[in-house]
Amino acid sequence: MNAESVYTIVDDLGALLLFTMILIIAAGQIYRAIYAVAAQSLLIAIAGGVLAMATGNVDLWVIAGVTLGVKAIALPWVLLWVVRRMNVRREVEPVIPVAATLALAVMVVVMSFHLSTSLGPVRQAITGNALPVGIALTLLGVLVMATRKTALHQMVGLFASENGIFFTAMAVTQGMPLIIEIGVILDVILAALVMAIMVLRVRSTVDADIASLDRLRG
Amino acid sequence: MISLPPDQELLLTGTLLMAACYGAGALSSLLALWSGRLALGTGHLAALAGAVAGLGVSLGVLLGDPGRTLTQPLPDLFPFARLSLAVDGLSAYFLLVISVVAVAAAIYGPAYLRAHSPDAGAARQGAQVFALNAFLGCMVFVCSAGDALTFLLCWEGMTLASYVLVVTDDRDGKNARAGLLYLVMTHGGTALLLVGFLVLTERAGAFDFAALRAAAGGLDGATRTTLFFLALAGFATKAGVVPLHVWLPRAHPAAPSHVSALMSGVMLKAAIYGMLRFGFDLLAPVAGPLPASWGWTVLVAGTISAVLGVLYALQQHDLKRLLAFHSVENIGIILIGVGLAMILWRAEGAGGALATVALTAALLHTVNHAAFKGLLFLGAGSVLCRTHIRNIEELGGLARRMPWTAGLFLLGAIAISALPPLNGFVSEWLTFQALLGGASRFHGAAGLGIVFSAAMLALTGGLAAACFAKAFGVTFLGRARTPQAERATEAPPSMIAGMVWLGALCVALGVAPGYAMRLLDAPTVALLGGPGASAVVTAQGPLVLSTALTLPGTDATAISMTMVAALLIALTAMAWVLRRGAWNAAPRTVPTWTCGMSPTARFDYTATAFAKPLRFVFAALYRPRREVTRETAGTPYVVRRIHYAGEIVDLSETQIYHRVERGISRLSRAIRGRSTGRIYGYIGFVLGALFVALLLFGVGQG
Numbered sequence: 001m002n003a004e005s006v007y008t009i010v011d012d013l014g015a016l017l018l019f020t021m022i023l024i025i026a027a028g029q030i031y032r033a034i035y036a037v038a039a040q041s042l043l044i045a046i047a048g049g050v051l052a053m054a055t056g057n058v059d060l061w062v063i064a065g066v067t068l069g070v071k072a073i074a075l076p077w078v079l080l081w082v083v084r085r086m087n088v089r090r091e092v093e094p095v096i097p098v099a100a101t102l103a104l105a106v107m108v109v110v111m112s113f114h115l116s117t118s119l120g121p122v123r124q125a126i127t128g129n130a131l132p133v134g135i136a137l138t139l140l141g142v143l144v145m146a147t148r149k150t151a152l153h154q155m156v157g158l159f160a161s162e163n164g165i166f167f168t169a170m171a172v173t174q175g176m177p178l179i180i181e182i183g184v185i186l187d188v189i190l191a192a193l194v195m196a197i198m199v200l201r202v203r204s205t206v207d208a209d210i211a212s213l214d215r216l217r218g
Numbered sequence: 219m220i221s222l223p224p225d226q227e228l229l230l231t232g233t234l235l236m237a238a239c240y241g242a243g244a245l246s247s248l249l250a251l252w253s254g255r256l257a258l259g260t261g262h263l264a265a266l267a268g269a270v271a272g273l274g275v276s277l278g279v280l281l282g283d284p285g286r287t288l289t290q291p292l293p294d295l296f297p298f299a300r301l302s303l304a305v306d307g308l309s310a311y312f313l314l315v316i317s318v319v320a321v322a323a324a325i326y327g328p329a330y331l332r333a334h335s336p337d338a339g340a341a342r343q344g345a346q347v348f349a350l351n352a353f354l355g356c357m358v359f360v361c362s363a364g365d366a367l368t369f370l371l372c373w374e375g376m377t378l379a380s381y382v383l384v385v386t387d388d389r390d391g392k393n394a395r396a397g398l399l400y401l402v403m404t405h406g407g408t409a410l411l412l413v414g415f416l417v418l419t420e421r422a423g424a425f426d427f428a429a430l431r432a433a434a435g436g437l438d439g440a441t442r443t444t445l446f447f448l449a450l451a452g453f454a455t456k457a458g459v460v461p462l463h464v465w466l467p468r469a470h471p472a473a474p475s476h477v478s479a480l481m482s483g484v485m486l487k488a489a490i491y492g493m494l495r496f497g498f499d500l501l502a503p504v505a506g507p508l509p510a511s512w513g514w515t516v517l518v519a520g521t522i523s524a525v526l527g528v529l530y531a532l533q534q535h536d537l538k539r540l541l542a543f544h545s546v547e548n549i550g551i552i553l554i555g556v557g558l559a560m561i562l563w564r565a566e567g568a569g570g571a572l573a574t575v576a577l578t579a580a581l582l583h584t585v586n587h588a589a590f591k592g593l594l595f596l597g598a599g600s601v602l603c604r605t606h607i608r609n610i611e612e613l614g615g616l617a618r619r620m621p622w623t624a625g626l627f628l629l630g631a632i633a634i635s636a637l638p639p640l641n642g643f644v645s646e647w648l649t650f651q652a653l654l655g656g657a658s659r660f661h662g663a664a665g666l667g668i669v670f671s672a673a674m675l676a677l678t679g680g681l682a683a684a685c686f687a688k689a690f691g692v693t694f695l696g697r698a699r700t701p702q703a704e705r706a707t708e709a710p711p712s713m714i715a716g717m718v719w720l721g722a723l724c725v726a727l728g729v730a731p732g733y734a735m736r737l738l739d740a741p742t743v744a745l746l747g748g749p750g751a752s753a754v755v756t757a758q759g760p761l762v763l764s765t766a767l768t769l770p771g772t773d774a775t776a777i778s779m780t781m782v783a784a785l786l787i788a789l790t791a792m793a794w795v796l797r798r799g800a801w802n803a804a805p806r807t808v809p810t811w812t813c814g815m816s817p818t819a820r821f822d823y824t825a826t827a828f829a830k831p832l833r834f835v836f837a838a839l840y841r842p843r844r845e846v847t848r849e850t851a852g853t854p855y856v857v858r859r860i861h862y863a864g865e866i867v868d869l870s871e872t873q874i875y876h877r878v879e880r881g882i883s884r885l886s887r888a889i890r891g892r893s894t895g896r897i898y899g900y901i902g903f904v905l906g907a908l909f910v911a912l913l914l915f916g917v918g919q920g
Contacts, residue, residue, distance in 0.1 A: 095898055111909070111912075111913070115912055115913070115915075135912075139905065139908065139909065142901060142904065142905045142908065143905060145898065145901045145905075146898050146899075146902035146904075147902075148898060149898060154897070154898070154901070177297045
C-alpha cells in the first residue's frame with residue numbers, strides 16, 4: 001500500500017468519523033448515541049489497522065485491537081447495560097436545543113479546519129485532513145458533554161472526545177507510545193466504571209439523576 | 219561495559235545488587251499474606267543487605283581516585299528521555315550517610331515494630347516493610363541519579379513512601395493530619411523543583427545532568443539566580459528550614475522510631491544533596507564565584523534555622539518532637555557551612571582552602587548528625603516501645619531500668635550538644651574555624667554578619683546542651699512518675715545492637731576524625747575543584763585537625779581530638795583516684811530530707827520548670843501562655859488541686875501559615891457563593907476556554 005492511498009483512506013475515514021459525530025449530537029434517544037459512538041470507535045480501530053499495515057508498526061496493531069475490544073464493544077455494552085438497568089428510554093434532555101447544538105458543531109468544524117491551516121510546522125508532518133478532523137472530534141465531544149444534562153450522555157461525549165484525541169495522535173505521529181495509549185484507555189475504562197456506579201447508586205438510593213447533584217453545592 | 223576496569227565493574231555490580239536487595243525487600247511484603255512476622259523479618263533483612271551493599275559501593279567510590287564518575291544507563295521507560303545512574307564523589311558520600319543509618323534502622327526495626335505494636339495486623343506490617351524498602355531505595359537513587367527524570371521520580375517516591383510510613387501507625391487521626399500536612403508541604407516543594415528542572419531540560423533538550431550543566435552555562439545571571447532560588451525553596455521545604463519547617467515536628471515523630479531516625483537523620487540530607495548538586499554543580503557559572511546572593515541567603519537561613527530550631531526544641535516535652543526540632547537546628551548548622559562555602563568559593567586568593575574547610579564542616583556535620591540523631595531517635599524509640607509514653611514529664615528514672623538505652627542516649631546527647639570528645643564537637647569546631655576564617659576575609663557589614671552567625675552558632679550549642687540536660691535528666695534520672703515508667707524493662711538485644719552501631723560511629727568520628735577526612739576528599743574535590751579535605755584539614759597528620767590556611771599572617775588553628783579524648787579519660791581517672799584516696803569514711807545512704815514529708819516523684823524537677831528561665835528570657839519569641847486553675851475546698855486556704863497548662867506558639871506558624879490559611883478560606887468561600895453546581899456548565903467553561911485558547915494560538919501563528 002503506498003502512502004498516497006493510505007492517506008486517501010484515512011481522509012475517507014475522517015469524513016465518516018465526522019458523520020458519526022453528527023449522529024451522536026443529533027441522536028434523540030440515548031441508545032442511538034451509544035450505537036453511534038460504538039461505530040465511531042470501530043472506525044478508529046480500522047484507521048489504526050490501516051496505518052499499522054502501511055507503517056509496519058506493531059504497536060499500532062495492539063492499539064487498534066485494544067480500541068476495538070474496549071471502546072467499540074465493551075464500553076458501549078456497559079453503557080447499554082446501565083440504560084437497561086435504569087429502564088429509561090426517555091428523550092435526551094439537552095441544555096440548549098439540538099438544532100442550536102448542530103449549528104455550534106458546524107462552527108466548531110469550520111474553526112478547526114481554519115485553525116489547522118495556521119499550524120504550519122505540524123501540518124508539514126502529514127498530508128490530508130486528519131489533523132483538523134481530529135481537533136474537531138475532540139472539541140465536539142466536549143461540546144456534547146457541555147450540552148447534555150445526564151451522566152450517560154456526558155460519558156458518550158467523553159468517549160467521542162477520546163476518539164478524537166486518538167485519531168489526532170495516530171494521524172500526526174503514527175501513534176503515541178504504547179504505554180501512554182494504554183494509560184489513556186485505562187483512564188476511560190475507569191471513568192466509565194465510576195460513572196456507572198455513580199448513576200446506579202444515586203438512582204437506587206435517592207431516586208434522582210446525576211444532574212440533580214447541583215443541589216449538593218455548599 | 220566492556221572497556222571498564224575491573225573495579226568499576228565490581229562497583230556497578232554492587233549498585234545493582236543494592237537495588238535488587240531493596241526490590242526484594244519491597245516484594246517480601248507479600249509474605250505478609252502468610253505471616254506478618256515473617257514479612258517483617260525478611261523485609262528488614264533485605265534492607266540490611268541493601269544497606270551493606272550501599273556501604274560497599276560508596277566506600278569503593280570514595281576511596282578510589284577522586285574525580286571519577288560511575289555511570290550506568292537504565293532501561294528505557296520513556297521514549298523522550300534516557301535514564302541513567304551516575305555516582306560521583308558527592309553522590310557516594312550521601313550514599314554512605316544513608317547506608318550507615320539504614321544499617322542501624324534495619325537491625326533495630328523488626329524488634330521495635332513487634333514490641334511497639336504487638337497487635338498490628340499482617341496487612342499493616344506488610345505495608346510498613348514495603349514502604350521502608352521503597353523509601354530506602356528511592357533515597358539511595360535520588361543521590362545517585364544521573365538525570366533529572368530519575369531524580370524527580372525517586373524524589374517523589376521517597377516522599378510517598380515516607381508518607382505511608384508516617385500514617386501507618388494512626389490511632390486517633392492525629393498522624394493522618396500530620397501526614398497530610400507533610401504531603402501538602404513537600405508537594406509544594408516538589409512543584410518548585412519541577413519548574414526549576416523543566417526550565418533547564420527545556421533549554422538542554424535532554425534530561426541527563428551533563429546536558430543540563432552545559433545548558434546552564436549559557437544562562438544569564440538573573441535566570442540563573444531565579445532558578446537557584448526556586449530549587450533552594452524546593453529543597454528547603456524538604457530539609458525543614460525555618461519557616462518551611464512546620465510539617466517536620468509533626469510528621470517525624472508520627473512515624474515508627476527507626477523511620478523517624480531515617481527521616482530526620484537521612485531524608486533531610488537528600489535535600490542538602492540537592493542544594494549542593496544545584497548550587498555547585500548544575501547551576502554554577504563556568505568560571506568565577508557564585509552570585510553573592512546565593513551564599514548569603516543560605517547562610518542567613520541556616521543561622522535562623524539553627525537558633526529557632528533549638529529554641530523551640532527547648533520548650534517541647536514530647537521526646538520525639540523535641541528531637542525533630544533539633545533536626546531543624548542541625549540542618550541550620552549544615553547550611554551555615556554550605557552558605558559559607560558558597561560565599562567563599564572561587565572568591566579568595568588562598569586556593570579555595572577556606573571554602574573547602576567550610577564545605578568539609580558541612581559534609582562532616584551531615585554524617586555526624588545522621589549518626590547521633592539516628593542514635594537519639596532509636597533511643598527514644600526504645601523508651602517509647604517499653605512505656606508507650608512520649609511526654610517526658612510522665613517518664614523518669616529509666617536509667618536504672620534501661621541502662622543500655624540510657625547510656626547510649628546520653629552518648630547521643632553529648633554528641634548533639636557539641637561537647638568533646640564526640641563527633642558533634644568536631645564538625646561544629648570546623649564550622650567555627652571556617653566562620654572565623656571567613657570573618658577575617660571580609661570587612662564591614664559582611665564580616666560582621668559572619669561573626670554574628672558564629673555567635674549564633676555558639677548560642678545554639680549552649681542551648682542544645684541545656685535542652686539535652688533537660689531531656690536526659692527528666693527522662694532517665696530521678697524517680698518514675700507513672701506506673702508505665704516504673705514497669706519499663708530493657709529493650710531487646712537487636713534494638714540495642716542497632717544503637718551500639720551508631721554510638722560506635724559517634725565515638726569513632728569524634729576521637730579519630732582525621733581518618734574520615736579521606737572519605738571527604740572525593741566530594742570536596744568533585745564540587746569545588748580545589749584541594750581535597752584531607753589536604754586542608756589534616757595537613758599535620760591524621761590525628762590532628764587543623765585549618766591549614768596557609769595565608770601569610772594567619773596562624774593555623776589545630777586540635778587533636780585523640781589527645782582531647784585521652785586527656786578527658788586521664789582527668790576522669792585522676793579525679794576518681796583522688797576522691798577514693800581523700801575520702802576514707804564509708805558513705806552513708808539516707809533519704810533526702812523533705813521537710814518531714816515522704817519524698818515522691820512529684821518532687822522532682824520537671825521539664826517545664828527546667829525550661830522556665832529560658833522561657834522568660836525569650837518570651838518575645840515564644841509568646842508563652844499559661845493557665846493555672848486552683849480547685850479549693852470551700853476556703854481559699856485549702857487547695858485541693860492545682861492545674862497548670864502552658865503552651866508556646868511557633869511564630870512562623872501564627873504569623874505566616876495562619877494568615878495564608880485564612881486567605882485561602884476567604885477565597886474559597888467567595889468562589890463557593892458564585893458556583894452553580896451544574897456539571898455541564900463547568901464543562902461548557904472548559905470548552906469555551908479551550909476554544910478561545912486555540913483561536914488565540916491560531917491568530918498568533920497566522
